[in-house]
Amino acid sequence: MTSRLVRWSVVSLAVAMALSACARGTGGGAAPTASGTYDPRAAFQGTLTVMGIAGIDEIATTRMEKAEASLGGAKVKLIEGDLDIQQFLSSVASGSPPDIIYANRDQIGTFASRGAIIPLTACVQGERIDTSMYDKPALGQVTFGGELWAVPEFNQVQITMANAALLRKAGLTVEDVNGTDWTKIAAATPKLLKASGKVGYDSKLPEFLPLWAKANGADLLSADGRRAQLNSARVVEALEFAVGLYDAQGGFAKVKAVRDSADFFGKGNQFAEGELGAMPMEQWYVNVLNNVSPKTPMAFDTFHDKQGNTIAYSSGSAWAIPKGSKNPEAACRFAKTMTLVETWKAAAQARLAKRKAEGKPFTGVLTGNTRADAEIRKMVTSGGRPWDDGVKAVYEASAHTFTLPANPADTEFKKAWQDAVNRVLNGQQEPKAALDQAQQEAQTALDKAWG
Amino acid sequence: MMRARAGETRAALLFISPWIIGFLVFTAWPVINSAYLSLTDYDVINDPNFIGFDNYVTLFQDPKVGLALRNTFVFTVMSVPVQLVVSLGLALLLNSAARATGFFRTVFFLPKMTPPVAIGILLLLLFNGQSGLINSALGLFGIEGPSWTTDPDWVKPGLVLMSLWTVGASVIIILAALRAVPQQLYDSALVDGAGWWRRTLRITVPMISPTLFFLFVVDSINALQSFTEAYTAFFGSGNTTYSNDAALFYVIYLFQQAFEFLHMGYASALAWVLFVVIMVITAVQILLTRRYVYYEGDRP
Numbered sequence: 001m002t003s004r005l006v007r008w009s010v011v012s013l014a015v016a017m018a019l020s021a022c023a024r025g026t027g028g029g030a031a032p033t034a035s036g037t038y039d040p041r042a043a044f045q046g047t048l049t050v051m052g053i054a055g056i057d058e059i060a061t062t063r064m065e066k067a068e069a070s071l072g073g074a075k076v077k078l079i080e081g082d083l084d085i086q087q088f089l090s091s092v093a094s095g096s097p098p099d100i101i102y103a104n105r106d107q108i109g110t111f112a113s114r115g116a117i118i119p120l121t122a123c124v125q126g127e128r129i130d131t132s133m134y135d136k137p138a139l140g141q142v143t144f145g146g147e148l149w150a151v152p153e154f155n156q157v158q159i160t161m162a163n164a165a166l167l168r169k170a171g172l173t174v175e176d177v178n179g180t181d182w183t184k185i186a187a188a189t190p191k192l193l194k195a196s197g198k199v200g201y202d203s204k205l206p207e208f209l210p211l212w213a214k215a216n217g218a219d220l221l222s223a224d225g226r227r228a229q230l231n232s233a234r235v236v237e238a239l240e241f242a243v244g245l246y247d248a249q250g251g252f253a254k255v256k257a258v259r260d261s262a263d264f265f266g267k268g269n270q271f272a273e274g275e276l277g278a279m280p281m282e283q284w285y286v287n288v289l290n291n292v293s294p295k296t297p298m299a300f301d302t303f304h305d306k307q308g309n310t311i312a313y314s315s316g317s318a319w320a321i322p323k324g325s326k327n328p329e330a331a332c333r334f335a336k337t338m339t340l341v342e343t344w345k346a347a348a349q350a351r352l353a354k355r356k357a358e359g360k361p362f363t364g365v366l367t368g369n370t371r372a373d374a375e376i377r378k379m380v381t382s383g384g385r386p387w388d389d390g391v392k393a394v395y396e397a398s399a400h401t402f403t404l405p406a407n408p409a410d411t412e413f414k415k416a417w418q419d420a421v422n423r424v425l426n427g428q429q430e431p432k433a434a435l436d437q438a439q440q441e442a443q444t445a446l447d448k449a450w451g
Numbered sequence: 452m453m454r455a456r457a458g459e460t461r462a463a464l465l466f467i468s469p470w471i472i473g474f475l476v477f478t479a480w481p482v483i484n485s486a487y488l489s490l491t492d493y494d495v496i497n498d499p500n501f502i503g504f505d506n507y508v509t510l511f512q513d514p515k516v517g518l519a520l521r522n523t524f525v526f527t528v529m530s531v532p533v534q535l536v537v538s539l540g541l542a543l544l545l546n547s548a549a550r551a552t553g554f555f556r557t558v559f560f561l562p563k564m565t566p567p568v569a570i571g572i573l574l575l576l577l578f579n580g581q582s583g584l585i586n587s588a589l590g591l592f593g594i595e596g597p598s599w600t601t602d603p604d605w606v607k608p609g610l611v612l613m614s615l616w617t618v619g620a621s622v623i624i625i626l627a628a629l630r631a632v633p634q635q636l637y638d639s640a641l642v643d644g645a646g647w648w649r650r651t652l653r654i655t656v657p658m659i660s661p662t663l664f665f666l667f668v669v670d671s672i673n674a675l676q677s678f679t680e681a682y683t684a685f686f687g688s689g690n691t692t693y694s695n696d697a698a699l700f701y702v703i704y705l706f707q708q709a710f711e712f713l714h715m716g717y718a719s720a721l722a723w724v725l726f727v728v729i730m731v732i733t734a735v736q737i738l739l740t741r742r743y744v745y746y747e748g749d750r751p
Contacts, residue, residue, distance in 0.1 A: 254580065
């Protein structure tokens with residue numbers, strides 16, 4: 001009896017181990033098809049699975065219809081939701097990845113360095129994709145080891161946003177808070193605080209440290225993506241200044257408490273309620289404000305460096321083809337069609353029609369394709385001031401972007417500097433000490449990842 | 452006779468085989484595999500590279516492991532006694548509420564149904580330094596409340612108070628134990644002139660001590676594995692990149708290593724260290740509290 005039980009257990013364990021073993025390893029699936037037979041005239045059959053796409057609106061559906069039509073028969077199957085890195089990498093490791101993924105551009109270096117996606121050199125050549133139409137910093141963010149690994153899609157930039165009524169009340173203009181003169185921002189902050197009673201100026205830390213550093217003439221990472229530059233004197237100075245603005249308003253805790261309780265996406269947002277004087281913010285918030293509180297007296301400008309030049313940190317999304325994709329040729333066509341000028345124009349037309357039906361202005365769509373942006377800008381309809389100023393600022397900002405280069409330890413690098421900023425904001429460390437620690441952590445991660 | 456028993460055994464094994472296979476595939480094998488992975492450099496996508504005990508050496512040199520362990524221990528030491536005392540207090544109240552017990556039992560248990568992520572968000576609202584309910588209530592007494600969600604000294608107390616939100620389950624368990632205490636013990640004590648405090652300390656607490664001990668162990672293990680509420684409130688809410696080191700619990704750090712940095716080998720080593728830590732703490736709890744727990748069947 002006992003021996004039977006033992007045999008039973010051994011068999012069960014063996015089955016379990018065999019089943020579990022299937023879930024790991026790089027075997028299975030198609031070989032990397034970096035040199036697939038990409039042909040712009042080819043038609044495809046079967047299914048193209050797309051992972052990582054969420055928040056599908058008319059901009060997405062219009063382009064996906066066009067992209068699906070361009071495949072010549074193959075059907076598009078969506079795995080909806082933001083890209084789950086664990087799920088994606090597991091699918092690659094088990095040999096059953098999606099055919100194409102929609103990822104943040106700053107994830108591409110990590111995916112490329114681990115061999116989770118394939119380079120697009122053959123795809124670009126075979127499908128005759130004109131990469132000159134893409135935004136250069138966006139392309140830089142998806143170029144790793146001299147090769148292109150993804151196709152840029154949307155773009156995000158920052159501009160200066162302010163409550164015009166509070167500016168007037170404080171005797172200021174948007175130029176006082178657009179970044180050109182830091183002494184002016186420092187002087188404006190308490191005045192705006194007095195006018196709003198809540199927050200004068202939100203420097204948007206921790207996320208906007210790269211912007212403040214660049215405004216002070218510093219990059220957080222070397223151009224080759226190998227050397228962290230987090231504790232350079234200019235970065236320290238930028239952090240001290242941006243944190244100092246919170247200190248002048250009673251500390252970060254107070255500003256964060258107001259942030260946490262604000263109805264950020266609703267009618268009761270901080271600008272509409274007159275609780276916030278000014279802040280640098282990503283361009284999509286212009287659309288949010290125009291949608292939910294169109295009567296809010298806003299003032300917009302680009303964000304400037306200390307020399308008065310417009311600057312914006314470019315981030316956004318991109319299409320990449322996983323290693324083991326069953327249909328990389330169709331995936332390449334899909335990525336290309338999704339980001340073509342004509343496709344973007346069709347999507348913008350759909351948005352324009354929707355906005356018109358709602359009696360609202362079309363404020364544009366910011367893409368990773370500069371030619372598409374130029375075409376879409378012509379389609380923008382006037383919402384009167386201040387919204388036209390906002391749209392103008394957005395397009396100007398998108399023409400003056402910078403970014404951090406692709407690297408294989410982007411998550412660890414970001415975590416290092418964000419943790420440093422948070423330690424300063426929480427009063428646990430001084431800026432210099434925090435950034436010294438971050439420099440060490442980031443460089444260790446970079447050295448290990450580059451190998 | 453023997454043949455019949457063997458047949459029964461086979462049938463029993465057959466019936467429980469789905470569970471056995473499930474256990475082997477989804478629990479036993481991952482546990483064994485994680486022990487192996489803890490000895491490797493593994494990033495999910497590439498095959499594990501055997502590196503011996505390097506992960507464990509790195510772990511003991513990693514200052515964030517020390518920080519995360521400290522945070523977790525402090526939280527455990529603060530939250531477990533508070534939860535036990537509050538649970539016991541509420542259960543005693545419920546036990547003396549004659550007719551409305553059922554209603555209040557439901558009321559106290561309802562918050563337990565709240566998803567942990569929602570509790571994390573709720574924490575940010577209730578403990579908001581400017582407009583939160585807690586500081587507003589303190590303000591009524593002329594007390595200026597602290598910055599619960601940003602001040603590193605107040606982050607853990609805030610989390611401890613928030614953990615009371617889900618105390619309902621413990622209340623129900625203790626209430627069941629209270630109902631099982633023989634009434635004649637109280638009657639005898641009353642005849643001897645014992646007051647409420649004396650009856651509670653001398654009869655109630657000893658009689659329900661196995662239940663209290665069970666909750667003490669389980670709550671300690673739960674506290675040592677704290678993750679969702681703290682992660683939601685301080686590491687993963689909305690599109691902000693704000694975080695607070697004071698809430699960096701051990702499992703949060705483990706999660707970051709595994710699923711943000713894809714250091715699966717290192718995360719496996721972290722998991723095994725936590726397993727050993729919990730085992731040791733539980734063993735110490737059993738040893739230290741053995742003489743204070745009364746089991747009815749035990750010899751005096």
